[in-house]
Structure formats: structure tokens, C-alpha cells
Amino acid sequence: MAPYEPEKDTSEAADLRAGRRKAARYAVPIAVAGVAAATIGLVPALATSGDPDLPKVTAQELIEKIAASDTQQLSGNVKISTDLGLPSFGGMAGGFGGAGADRGGDGEDGEDNGSAADPKSKLMELASGTHTLRVAADGPDKQKVSVLGDASEYSLIHNGDDVWAYDSASNEAYHATDKGASLEKRDKGDRGHKSEKGEEGVPKGLDGELPSTPAEFAEQALKAVDDTTSVKVDGTAQVAGRDAYRLVIKPKQSGSTVGQITVAVDEKTGTPLKFTMTPASGGAAVVDAGFTKVDFDKPSASTFDFTPPKGTKVTEADEHGKDGRDFKDKDKGGKEFDKGELNEPKIIGEGWSSIAQLKLPGGQGLPTAGSGDVPQDAQKLIDSLGDQVSGKFGSGTVFSTRLINALVTDDGTVYVGAVTKDALVKAADEAS
Template identity: 90%
Template sequence: MAPYESAKDTSEAADLRAGRRKAARYAVPIAVAGVAAATIGLVPALATSGDPDLPKVTAQELIEKIAASDTQQLSGNVKISTDLGLPSFGGMAGGFGGGGGADRGDDDGDEKGSAADPKSKLMELASGTHTLRVAADGPDKQKVSVLGDASEYSLIHNGDDVWAYDSASNEAYHAKDEGASPEKGENHGAVPKGELPSTPKEFAEQALKAVDGTTSVKVDGTAQVAGRDAYRLVIKPKQAGSTVGQITVAVDEKTGTPLKFTLTPASGGAAVVDAGFTKVDFGKPSASTFDFTPPKGTKVTEADEQSRDFKGKDGKKFDEGDLNEPKVIGKGWSSIAELKLPGGQGLPTAGSGDVPQDAQKLLDSLGDQVDGKFGSGTVFSTRLINALVTDDGTVYVGAVTKDALVKAANEAH
């Protein structure tokens, strides 16, 4: 099967950037909270089948097709596999200060976080394979359910209300959506910024933001996903030092909606992220899909009752504002963010009583000691995102190799 025409590759980067800006504007607002971006195989159920005979298109035309897809209504099942090379986060959420029993709230530290709090509950999507049931009806109604063997976790956005319900613990979490105004037809902030996407569309929108002169983009054949004919858009970094090998997006031939997203690392092997529909329907979901009333006996936690501040063992609260705005070193796929840890010192240790034991085990399993002009530090490596934390509290992080991080740290001193 010969690749399709790849005209208008990176020589017309301006047009590509215009296309992906349009694509971002028309993103399907599937609401799901997940894990921080720094913590984001391929399984048979996700494999594409068949090579449908479709009219040839260029990369520019396919990006414009995504941009023009204004898909606002859909329902179906999505299977997501993530393989960063990390241990499972399933039993560690509480150890990182999230919900599920982490201390939060009042100054006495007695209040416990809700087991249904999305900020910690969906951290498990950072590893393993998960099946999601999704539905959307415009910017005001979305639902995502993570299906377990004998339980289900659902996040529902319906108008001004955001509900999360964990059937395993019979706990619910409720918040008011105080985001963008409905007059503008925008996503109302039901999902905190910087959280993990949950559908191929959302993953694709993130990838398209990187399309510029540092990127190779082409259409490479066709595929069939969830019973629908699709084009394969392949995005590759042209810069050295990136941990990203390539990104493949299967784009629905009829609607222009991304049906499948696969990110493979430069090191080879299984995909780091593979998200694809196994079943999809572009009809209007039933209005009852987005209705939710806590079952009798459910413990309900209101968002305004649960402080977002976390406390350390010394009783001091950790404020996200303590982390300064990062400085970006380089550009494109090899860009690195540099920031300072609070207090101007390196990572605390379990011996100091500042780090939960589970978290320390994770850090120890990933850490690699390095030295340079910057002094000494530890590189924490995954198959995609790597971070260097120096002993003086400087952090260098990006989808780049360990050598690229050390070089950036040396050049900064």
C-alpha cells in the first residue's frame, strides 16, 4: 500500500498552523479529569482493520477536514492504553496527596478527600488499559464513564453542574461549573486545564498544536476504525533529541472526527498512548444520559467544602502558586521547561518525613543520578516525558532525552 500524496508538508507550515488553530476551535468538549501532563501498548482490541479505497487527500486537506468537523454530538466506547514504563498508579493515588483519603481542608487536617474526586480518581488512566463509555451533546452536556470489572466511575457535565460518582465506594463529588459563559458556546471549565485528554479528538488537538516547521506531516494510507473508513495522518518530529517517534491519527472520512490516536516513542516498542473508538455513533444521545441523582445513602462532597490546598507533614499548606512560571528553553519538539521548586532546594525524601513511602518507592525506581556544570541531580525517566531535578531545586522537563536535559542544565549555568 503506497502512501498518499504528502504535498504541502512542512513547506507550508503557516497553512498547517492555521488549520490546527481551526481544529482547536472545533474540539468536541468531552469532559474528563485525569493526570498532570507530565504523567501521560497497543492492544488487539484497538487494532485497525482493512485498507478502504478512499479518494486521495493531502495533509493540508485532511487537517482542514478535522478543522471543519464541528462534531458536537456522539456516543460510544473508547479504549485507552498508556505505557509510560511506570508502575500502576491504582493504589498510589492517596500517597500523592489526592483524594481517596488524603488530608485536605481545614487547619486540623482531619477532613478527608472524596474518593470520587476526579483529580485523584482518574490518575489511574496514566497506566494500563481502560475502557471508557463517552457521550456528548454540545458544550453543555458530556459524560465519561470508566468501566471496571465490577464497578463504574462516571464524570457528568450537565449545564452548570459537574458530578462525579464512584460506585465502588458509593461516593459522589459535586461542583458548579463556573467557566466560560454559555453565550459564547465555550467549554465551561468542567475539566481543569492541563489534564489528560480522554478521546482521540482531544489527543489529536494537542498533537496538532505542535505542527510547525519542526514537523513532518503526511497522509499515509487508510484504515478502518470502529467500522468506519478513515485516513491515517502521520505527524513526526524533524528535530533530534525528542522522545516522540511519531503520532498517527485515524480521521473519519465522513465527519473529519479523529477516531484513533497512537503515539509511539522514538525508542520503539509498544505505543506510549493508544486511544481509539471501538464503537461510535454520531447521533444525538438521549437527554437522560446526562441526568444524575446521587443514589440513596451516597456520601456527597461539595467542591467548595473541600480545600484545594494540600498540607505536608509539617502542617504547612502547599500552594500551586509556589511553583513559578516555567522558562522555555528551545522550541518545537525539543523544547524544555525550566522552573524552580519552592524553597530553592531539591526533592525531599522519605527519611525527612516529607514524602509518603509509596511515592518514594516510585521516585527511587525512576531516578538516575547525574552530574554536570549545574552540580548534581536526578533524572526521572519515562518512555515519553523525562525530568531532571537538580539539588538546588531547578527542574528541567520535556519530551526529550536524558542527554538533552543535561545539556540544557549545563548551558543554563
């Protein structure tokens, strides 16, 4: 079906931004305790069939429809596929913070290795591969997301002041409370509020996670709408048995690795039903998130009830990761580091071609075999994962995925963004 309208030009950017701010603010609060964005992302069309004949709308009208949506109650299944061109995190998770069942309990050094149910590491598995989620929401204080496995299930439940995470494979649970701030305030745009439990009203240890529904992905995409962006309505679709409009968002700038983002918007409720991002290089979607089944009726109250099964090992958030410490460097006498040691990035450029520049702690680049910091075999592995580049900045290594690229220079400067390798090298040269 032909597009309903031509591309919007830059003269309409202000109206689009106003609508997109409202849309971001009222995006459906599905994810538990702010399962928030780290990437923008999307699999082949999910449960789609035919192009329904719907009344014509403009991009501005569709964005306003998303903003006006007041969907607070729903349940259903979501399928998420992510293809960044990286190995699956599932088998590697144990080495990056304890997603595996063997992470619970005491380690060889007698220290607590954390909980297998800790969302901070467990939900990173969504960053690779294909996953099926069961979701439910009943207003800003009740949400549930379950990641369904072949013979196990991982659930994240927010019910009032309590946030529970439960991993059936290991029979471990993670519990946090947030009596200092309401998630409703976050949904209403009160982003500045902080409680002693964590930043911006999110229970400590549960912030900074990945999006898990089309609405959350769409919220991040709509934040990028400005005069560097083309926005249009491109026909219709049917998702999970519901009629929807297709909102297409494309960068106008060169150098971005993002090809386009498509959001299927429910014709009746204005709720995003499917989110797809394809790379500028072509091929399969980077991430595809869409409902395969959805119901807008009020879920049963029992959906959000949780009591740890008998014998469950329960980890309290206040006892895990005290003082905000992230890790210990045992090679440096057990010195503990926190996020404060990482400097704030400088943003180069704007829009889709923006690049973050920051310095690594210690003011030096990657360790090398020549310096004696890494074994020769490890050096070969590092070299195989990146491309060696040089310029006015000196020399460095570019690590690439299908969406995000990063240049690490020998002097410890990092340039990262959803841009091409050439764009990173150019930015590094101009900053030298």
C-alpha cells in the same frame, strides 16, 4: 498501502498551523468540564480491519477536514492504554490525593480527607494501564464519560450548569456548578475567560485533568504542528467499523522521545476516531486511544440525567479544597502551600525538543540521607529510580519514563521535557 504524498516541507508550515488552530478549536467536546490534556498519548490497533479505498487527500486538506468537522453529538466506547513505564496508579492512588474509597470521611486527625469521587485524583488512574470508557456528547453543555471497572463504574457527567462525578464502588459523589461561564465559550476559543469557580470557565476542582477521547488527544497533537514537524497522510484504516484516513505527525528535530503520532480521521465526519503515539525508542505505543464502537446519532436526554442514589455521600466542590490550598505540610507546623509558591517555568528551545526549566521551592534539590532528611532505605529507593549525572551545572538525578524525562539538580533546578537524558544534561550545562 503506500503514503498518499511526500512529507510536507517547512514552506507549508503556516498553512498547516492555520488549519491546526481551527482543528484544535473545534475538537469534539466529549470530556466533562474540560477533562484536559496533561500528556499526549496511545494500544494495539482497535477494531481495525483492512485498508479502505478512499479518495486521495493531502495533509492540509485532512487538517482542514478536522477543522470543519461539526460533530456535536455522538456516543460509543473508547479503549485507552497508557504505557509510560511506570507502576499502575490504581493501587497507589490513595496515597496521592484520595482516589480510593477509604479517602472519604474524616481521617485520624479529624480532618476531611476528601471524596473518593473527586475527579482530580480519580482520573489520574487513566495515566497507567488499560481502561474502557463509555462516552456520550450532545453539544457543549451535555457530556458524559464513564470509566468501566470489573464490578464498578466511575462516571463524570456535565449537564448544563451541573457537573457530577459518581463512584459506584464507594457510593460517593462529587458535585460542582459553573454558572459563571459556559463550556461553549471554551470550545469557541475563549480561553481567557475565568469565573469565580475556577480558571478558564472550568468548575474549580475539575480543571487540569487527562484527555479521554481521540479528539482531545488529537487537539493536543495538532497544537504541536509547526516547522519542526513533518505531517503527511499515510494510507487509510478502518476503526470501529468506519472508514478513516491516517494522519501521521513526526518531529523533525533530534533529541525528542516522541517517535510519531498517528490520528485516524473519520472519512465522512472528520472526527478523530483513534490516536496513537509511539516513542522514538520503539516498542509498544506510549498511549493508544480509540473508539471500539461509535454512533453519531443524538444520545437520549436521559443519558445526562443524574440523581445521587439513596445513601450516597455527596461532597460539594465549594466545600472541598477551599481557598485553592493544595496540601498541608504537617512537618512544618501545618503551614499551607498553594500553587503560587511554584515559579513560572522558563522554556528552553522550541518545538518537540523544548525543555521547561524551573526552581523547586526552597532552592534546594532532593533530600538525601546524608543531610538527615530521609532514611537510608528511602535514599536507596530514590537512587534506584533515577540516574546520577554531572556536568557544568554540578550534579543531579535524571528520572525517566518512556516519554517524559526530568533532571533535578542538587541546587533545586528542574529540567523536564519529552526529550532524552542527554538533551536534558546539555540544556542544564548551557544554562549554567
